Amino acid sequence: MAAVTAKPSRYTPREWRNLRLGLLFVSPWILGFLLFTVYPLLASVYYSLTRYDLLRPPVFLGIENYTTLFTTDPHFWNVMYNTIYYVGFSVPLGVVAAFLIANLLNSRIVARSFFRTVIYVPAIVPAVASAMVWQFLMNVQYGAVNGVLRSFGLPIIPFLSNPAWAKPSLILVAIWAQGAAVVIFLAALQDVPRSLYEAATVDGAGGWRKFLNVTIPLTSPIILFNLIMGFITAFQEFTIPWLLTEGGPMNSTEFYLVHLYRNAFRFLRMGKASAMAWILFLIIVAFTLVIFRSSARWVYYGGDK
């Protein structure tokens, strides 16, 4: 493969045929990639350098959108703080919770598939439906949680109506919907060879040592995978905060995508929204790279790599 890429003239007729066929088969993707990824990416750079409200033609501003966001914009740093807070807690907590639950499910228990189902279903229920029930559950006056607290004479919790509680409440909802990560971890745990645990037992390792020295290293690639996918998703969380708190109270859940959406589709500031999108893109790329680089130190890829 590597050899043939050097000079096209060296292709045999069969290779030519395969190249044509291969390109023919993947051509829908190539076309889609150009239309729905490459072009929008380039256009996004351009729009981010303009003021554009869809009604009048874009006005070129240079990097003003970016400098305004970083210096004088009254909301940007608050939005950034909210997002980092949300991502920083929900992803590590979610991954750790999913990992522990998967380990629990992987041990010898009865009715494993029942427990797995109950934990997984919240992940696939429509976000709108979950938002409705969580909003109802967490309501201050008539929510079930506060209803129970109240009937025991305990102080109520203003889950969604108090700025100090709103972010943790949304993190709770995010962890509740972590079932996919649990299933992925469970599959990885079931792939860990029995023989390794047996060998560890022979060496006198207890349950905790086996967890630390066998389970974690052998599932670390999947931990990395779930962490990265978790970060990418959490940075772009929109539906739950939009429906549960709409960015409030007092902008405490105005997360990145909520703010971006508001700017683009409520205020029609397409230029500013594009600049925000690019900043987010760079943050996510930087985050992913940092995790990947650090992963060399903690991810174990077995003997075959």
Added chain:
Amino acid sequence: MIRAASPTRPPSPFQVRLQGAAVTLVKYAILIPLTISFAFPLYWMVSSALKIDPQVYTIPPILLPMPVHPRNFIEGWQVLPFTRYAFNSIVLYTVPAVLFTVLSSTIVAYGFSRIRWPGRDTLFWFVVMTMMLPWAVTMVPLFITFKWLGWLDTYRPLVVPALFGHPYIIFLLRQFFMTLPEELSDAARIDGTSEFGILFRIILPLTKPALAVVALFRFIWAWNDYLGPLIYLRDETRYPLALGIEQLRQRANDIGNFSNGIPYLMAVSTIVALPIIATFFLAQRTFIEGISLTGLKG
């Protein structure tokens, strides 16, 4: 602990069993409350759907509504044109999105796995990279483009891109196709079967479970999609169910509009969540296998 106390003597069978029983007890002591808390919100959704207003606002909360009011499911559905929304969700969005995505992604995945051509694996890296691309970056320019095409208030912005394959589904199908032996295709090629013939007559019949997995995923994404319709659809008669629910909430929140607002909202949410939950139960194995595959070689 036991070992440390008596290093020479192995623990007696009784001690081992006692320890085992303690571990089991702790396990279930964590697992059962955990499962209950995971299940509770959805249980609450269904049970509240069966209540009427006085039962909703009672303190302490009523765990088992007595008597039940199943009429909420019908009455709630009729507050807004939900049958219309269901039609939109199914016919205008989910069905075409699933068909288009599966068909196009199958063809593309075949090109990325069953034919050897120079540059294939390099190009596949771009597919993997687009899986990780934040969709927020392309959201605004795509909106501008679709608006320019006059596609606002139609399902085209949500459905037409599905004709060009979905990176995640291409990725999954490619992984499946790679597991099939090369000889299968070679034998057919010698017989003079075209590549399309091989794909549709030999490969696809062997990968039905894989197709089921990706079709299920795509169905869930389309059915649950909220942001897409929120951006592109303004005309209420075109709403899918996801936007319909939010519309119902707004109506229910306008106090005095009608009673049983929360039960209606919960009833409609239950109906909308039901196809997803039912599909999961019917195809549990397929599902779990598909998700498990996601993590492998990610």
